[in-house]
Amino acid sequence: MQPGQYAFDQPHLRHRLVPQVESGTLMERDRRMQLSSSLEMLGIVLLELCFGELLEEQPYRTKHPSFGYGPIERIFYVAAAKEWHREVEEEAGYEYAVAVGWCLGGMLSTPSNEWRTEMFQKVVHPLESCYGHLPQHIQL
Structure with a gap:
């Protein structure tokens, strides 16, 4: 692809996600914090996509x-x-609000061995449902 051209059927993110560390060097608590940080960033990206800002x-x-950039900034x-999440349901509906909310902290109450299942139920399924509500004539 040439510079300045974009494939609109592919995702593009400009957020700096949490840096990856080799999994063998992390303790379970550290892995959980890294996962939490990454999901929080996903929640922020979903907010920005919702409002276009x-x-x-x-x-x-x-x-x-x-x-x-650092732990204090992340907080x-x-x-x-x-705070912004409170406006999501009115803008994009209940399902989208649930997905964003789970990313922004709902996963913290999920047992560490069940987060993938919870993410599928609380984020992937609701977002898939939201996608299904989009008009079919939208061209990417």
């Missing part, structure tokens, strides 16, 4: 100080995302 430009985020991003 960046979280960092929202009043929910701009009211907090900025510390660059403020997630807090802002959880």
Whole structure:
């Protein structure tokens, strides 16, 4: 593909996700925190797709100080995302709101050996259902 051309039928993300670390070097708690961080970022991406705007430009985020990239910054991003999440159901419906909410923290109450099943039920299925509600004439 040439620079400046985009394949609209393929996903493109500009978010910096949590860096991957070799799984053999992580303890179970560390893996769980890495998973939680990645899912929180997915929740933020889903919010931004829902509203067509960046979280960092929202009043929910701009009211907090900025510390660059790190654990403190992540806390403020997630807090802002959880506030913004309150508007999702009205904008995109209950199913989409459930998917975003689970990504932003619902998985923390899920036993570590069941998160994939829960994610499938709470995120993948609702998003698939939302996709099914889109008009069929949308061209990608």
